[in-house]
Amino acid sequence: MRFWNKVRARFGRAAENDLAEEMRLHRQMIEDSLRAQGLSSAEARHKAALEFGPMAIAQEDSRAEWSYAWLESLWADVRYALRTLARDRTFAATAVLTLAAGLALATAAFTLFNAYVLRPFAVADPASLYEVRWLGKDRWVGMHTWRDYEDIRARKDIFSAVHASRGVFVMGVDRHWQGKMVTGNYFRMLGAHMALGRSIEERDAQAPLGDHVIVISHGAWKSVFQLDPGVLGKKVALRGRSFEIIGVAAREFAGLDGSPPDFWAPITMHGAFRKDELAVEVIGRLRDGVTRPQAEAALGALASRGQAGMRAGLGSRATVVAFSPMMIFVFAPVALALALVLATCCANVANILLARGLSRQREIGVRLSLGAGRARLVRQLLTEACVIATAAAALGLLLAHLLLTGGQAVFFATAAPEFARLVRLHSLELDYRVFLFALGAALIAAVGAALTPALQSTRRDTALAMRGEFSTAFRSSRLRDTMVVVQVVVSAVLLVCGALLFRRAAVFQAVDTGIDARGVVNVSAGEQGAVLSAAMRARPDVESVAGASRAIWFGRLQQTMVIPSGQANPRVSGYHRVSPDYFRLFHIRLRSGRAFTEEEARSGAPVAIVSEATARAFWPGEDPIGKTIVPSPVRERHLDALPNTGRLQVIGVAADVVHGWVFEGRDRTCVYLPVDESKAGQLFIRFRTGEQAGVHRLRQWISERLPDFEGDSISMNTVLDVQIYPFRAAAWIGWMLGLVAMALSVSGMYGVMSYLVNQRSKEIGIRVALGASPRGVVALVMRRSFWLAAAGVAVGAMLAGGAINLLLWWSAEIGVLRWDGVALVSGAAAAGIVALLAALGPSLRAARVDPNTVLRAD
Amino acid sequence: MGTNELLPGTLEMLILKTLSGGPNHGYGIAQHIHAASAGALKAGEGSLYPALQRLLVNGWVQAEWGISENNRKARVYKLTPAGRKRLAEERRQFDAMILAIGRVMEA
Numbered sequence: 001m002r003f004w005n006k007v008r009a010r011f012g013r014a015a016e017n018d019l020a021e022e023m024r025l026h027r028q029m030i031e032d033s034l035r036a037q038g039l040s041s042a043e044a045r046h047k048a049a050l051e052f053g054p055m056a057i058a059q060e061d062s063r064a065e066w067s068y069a070w071l072e073s074l075w076a077d078v079r080y081a082l083r084t085l086a087r088d089r090t091f092a093a094t095a096v097l098t099l100a101a102g103l104a105l106a107t108a109a110f111t112l113f114n115a116y117v118l119r120p121f122a123v124a125d126p127a128s129l130y131e132v133r134w135l136g137k138d139r140w141v142g143m144h145t146w147r148d149y150e151d152i153r154a155r156k157d158i159f160s161a162v163h164a165s166r167g168v169f170v171m172g173v174d175r176h177w178q179g180k181m182v183t184g185n186y187f188r189m190l191g192a193h194m195a196l197g198r199s200i201e202e203r204d205a206q207a208p209l210g211d212h213v214i215v216i217s218h219g220a221w222k223s224v225f226q227l228d229p230g231v232l233g234k235k236v237a238l239r240g241r242s243f244e245i246i247g248v249a250a251r252e253f254a255g256l257d258g259s260p261p262d263f264w265a266p267i268t269m270h271g272a273f274r275k276d277e278l279a280v281e282v283i284g285r286l287r288d289g290v291t292r293p294q295a296e297a298a299l300g301a302l303a304s305r306g307q308a309g310m311r312a313g314l315g316s317r318a319t320v321v322a323f324s325p326m327m328i329f330v331f332a333p334v335a336l337a338l339a340l341v342l343a344t345c346c347a348n349v350a351n352i353l354l355a356r357g358l359s360r361q362r363e364i365g366v367r368l369s370l371g372a373g374r375a376r377l378v379r380q381l382l383t384e385a386c387v388i389a390t391a392a393a394a395l396g397l398l399l400a401h402l403l404l405t406g407g408q409a410v411f412f413a414t415a416a417p418e419f420a421r422l423v424r425l426h427s428l429e430l431d432y433r434v435f436l437f438a439l440g441a442a443l444i445a446a447v448g449a450a451l452t453p454a455l456q457s458t459r460r461d462t463a464l465a466m467r468g469e470f471s472t473a474f475r476s477s478r479l480r481d482t483m484v485v486v487q488v489v490v491s492a493v494l495l496v497c498g499a500l501l502f503r504r505a506a507v508f509q510a511v512d513t514g515i516d517a518r519g520v521v522n523v524s525a526g527e528q529g530a531v532l533s534a535a536m537r538a539r540p541d542v543e544s545v546a547g548a549s550r551a552i553w554f555g556r557l558q559q560t561m562v563i564p565s566g567q568a569n570p571r572v573s574g575y576h577r578v579s580p581d582y583f584r585l586f587h588i589r590l591r592s593g594r595a596f597t598e599e600e601a602r603s604g605a606p607v608a609i610v611s612e613a614t615a616r617a618f619w620p621g622e623d624p625i626g627k628t629i630v631p632s633p634v635r636e637r638h639l640d641a642l643p644n645t646g647r648l649q650v651i652g653v654a655a656d657v658v659h660g661w662v663f664e665g666r667d668r669t670c671v672y673l674p675v676d677e678s679k680a681g682q683l684f685i686r687f688r689t690g691e692q693a694g695v696h697r698l699r700q701w702i703s704e705r706l707p708d709f710e711g712d713s714i715s716m717n718t719v720l721d722v723q724i725y726p727f728r729a730a731a732w733i734g735w736m737l738g739l740v741a742m743a744l745s746v747s748g749m750y751g752v753m754s755y756l757v758n759q760r761s762k763e764i765g766i767r768v769a770l771g772a773s774p775r776g777v778v779a780l781v782m783r784r785s786f787w788l789a790a791a792g793v794a795v796g797a798m799l800a801g802g803a804i805n806l807l808l809w810w811s812a813e814i815g816v817l818r819w820d821g822v823a824l825v826s827g828a829a830a831a832g833i834v835a836l837l838a839a840l841g842p843s844l845r846a847a848r849v850d851p852n853t854v855l856r857a858d
Numbered sequence: 859m860g861t862n863e864l865l866p867g868t869l870e871m872l873i874l875k876t877l878s879g880g881p882n883h884g885y886g887i888a889q890h891i892h893a894a895s896a897g898a899l900k901a902g903e904g905s906l907y908p909a910l911q912r913l914l915v916n917g918w919v920q921a922e923w924g925i926s927e928n929n930r931k932a933r934v935y936k937l938t939p940a941g942r943k944r945l946a947e948e949r950r951q952f953d954a955m956i957l958a959i960g961r962v963m964e965a
Contacts, residue, residue, distance in 0.1 A: 053903055061905075
């Protein structure tokens with residue numbers, strides 16, 4: 001009521017005029033009555049004016065009753081802040097840019113975090129979706145039999161709906177299709193919307209008469225069909241069969257997987273896509289009121305049906321990465337680095353604001369002595385900070401957007417093209433959460449940055465303030481020194497981490513695997529090995545073909561237990577089944593002995609070739625040719641048992657190569673066993689045309705001759721690129737963070753030292769007047785900078801050491817990183833040197849201080 | 859013309875009381891307070907109009923343009939039901955206050 005009265009009165013311009021008119025009439029009435037008492041017109045007017053008093057003040061007071069005083073003064077503050085910022089553009093630009101840079105980094109990282117961890121899948125009520133798994137002691141099973149699915153689905157008391165699905169990957173000549181085969185209730189259960197057509201329904205997925213229909217994703221619609229509105233009814237050839245497009249999923253619907261699929265097909269099409277047995281992922285929607293432990297207990301009987309001792313576990317499928325302590329642990333180092341950068345940005349802005357507060361001391365002093373309230377002044381400075389924060393948040397969002405789109409562009413441009421073609425990212429749009437995050441972070445940053453200077457610059461003795469003299473009380477403030485030290489520390493830590501990752505990535509990139517993979521394409525031939533190998537050998541553009549039981553560079557070599565002759569105890573050893581041409585194809589030199597023969601490969605003869613490292617480990621100082629190896633039974637789960645073929649005779653020694661992870665180096669042990677090329681499973685084909693053309697020709701041939709072929713093909717160098725890429729990316733990110741931190745510490749040091757020089761200019765002037773040399777003055781400033789930088793470097797080096805240990809511990813599982821003293825020393829030293837260089841400018845300026853000017857200033 | 863300063867906050871009450879006798883304009887209200895107090899109280903225009911605005915803000919009075927008794931244009935204020943309640947309330951508080959002050963002075 002009150003509020004609306006005010007608003008009505010405030011926004012009606014008429015109210016204002018009414019009041020003036022009313023008062024004028026009032027005065028006329030007084031005049032009238034005075035005239036009636038016999039006064040002349042002029043006298044009456046004069047007396048009425050006297051009696052009424054100053055009309056303007058009465059009007060002002062009356063108006064004040066209507067307005068929100070604080071609102072008006074807030075608006076005044078904002079206008080004033082804008083005006084002062086516009087007057088000092090360098091200051092405003094520096095503050096806004098510094099803050100925006102930090103925010104952009106934090107926001108971009110948060111966007112990724114949001115897309116994969118925070119933002120639920122765009123489906124109906126994602127929080128109630130759980131994946132059913134059977135958990136054993138040391139393993140868990142996520143794929144279930146069809147019977148298990150039907151029994152889980154029958155538990156209507158636990159789940160209101162349950163669907164089953166299975167992924168499929170279809171490699172085309174140029175375009176690959178990532179698909180999901182789903183039960184008929186999948187789309188309805190997830191509440192998915194369609195951009196075009198209809199979804200897959202129960203009638204499409206009814207065994208045994210499933211239809212050859214698919215729903216394509218919005219992404220595939222865009223990239224394959226250029227958003228053609230007439231796409232419905234078109235056919236897509238997958239695995240040699242033609243599938244009709246019946247629908248296009250809405251843009252936001254990306255299923256429930258980390259990598260969004262390109263198409264969905266009825267689960268009854270399983271046989272068309274895969275030759276293996278049907279096994280499905282099962283996801284249910286928990287009923288209201290049923291807790292997860294209750295559901296897990298209820299499913300316990302089903303879990304232990306297949307294998308005793310198994311129990312049921314439910315995993316949330318609300319987001320790509322389930323929010324768990326493990327996840328927080330994984331993200332913590334990145335989050336920490338970003339928090340440090342953001343904190344540094346805040347510290348710099350605080351410094352800038354502080355320096356500005358000092359340069360405005362006279363203005364603030366005058367305002368204080370004119371009776372300005374301290375709270376009012378603080379509010380004014382805070383308003384200024386908020387204006388800066390708002391601008392920085394807007395700019396930061398823009399920068400974050402550019403960073404993300406640029407980052408994706410860089411990723412797709414620099415990753416191996418084959419690899420980039422396989423990657424499907426979730427939408428990295430800046431949604432409202434990201435916006436709120438940026439704005440919140442900016443406000444916290446700016447208010448945090450402004451609060452200290454605001455309180456400090458208003459904590460003034462009015463009398464001193466009038467004279468502009470409070471720098472003395474200010475000198476002892478340790479705050480700014482701490483800030484500089486902290487900045488040097490942060491940049492040292494980030495530079496060290498960047499250097500560590502960069503040096504590691506450089507090592508990996510330079511690794512000589514010992515395998516010459518140029519022009520070689522790997523195809524998982526499966527059952528079709530004989531056909532493929534015969535066809536490829538017959539081609540003129542194929543130089544050679546070889547086979548192996550396992551793809552290489554996709555993981556560690558398989559391990560087994562063997563007893564080398566002359567030794568009592570079995571030991572762990574890597575093994576690899578290869579065809580006779582394997583060594584020739586990859587240009588792996590045989591140091592002594594011979595390769596397998598075709599006959600040995602066909603019959604699986606008890607012969608073996610060992611790598612040099614294996615020979616050294618098994619029979620140090622002896623000639624391995626003629627020695628024997630006996631397969632031994634294994635107990636551990638991660639080891640394979642070799643068939644008991646009796647003693648294996650060593651017939652050759654091969655050079656050491658990397659079969660597993662590049663970062664683990666050459667195989668510590670590798671025993672090669674013979675296998676028939678056509679039955680090996682994996683084929684390696686060396687094309688004379690180079691790998692890109694080779695992959696294309698192979699896929700072309702497959703699509704023409706073996707349309708229902710299931711295997712994947714990939715060039716070996718792509719595999720290697722994929723292995724190394726994460727390190728390259730991590731190194732770039734490390735460098736980028738380091739550079740940003742360095743730039744920030746430069747601006748921080750420069751700011752603080754400039755401020756110090758300005759503040760002590762009087763003192764420096766006196767020193768110069770008393771005969772101090774320019775060198776002495778430079779030394780004065782540099783000495784201080786040196787101690788600050790030294791403190792920063794010392795603390796930074798210690799923290800960086802801790803950070804390296806944390807990284808080592810964090811990555812211990814994959815054993816990628818090594819302790820790196822060079823990175824530690826060079827990173828920390830770079831941070832210190834750069835900080836000192838930043839202080840050079842202000843100290844040279846101090847040397848040019850003219851005593852005549854500074855001492856006359858007051 | 860000796861005038862006394864009003865106790866703080868009492869001007870609103872006097873205006874409300876004046877308007878309870880019927881709608882009136884600003885000049886009329888000032889005149890009435892002056893006359894009814896036998897010239898002892900004078901509501902200065904500098905405080906009369908802010909007070910009237912306060913009453914308007916709170917919805918205790920309404921204003922509209924009309925014609926004064928001697929045919930001049932004037933803005934006429936009228937008591938609202940909420941204003942009538944408010945008057946009773948202020949009256950009660952004022953009486954209690956006067957009583958209390960009286961007791962203190964006579965003690």
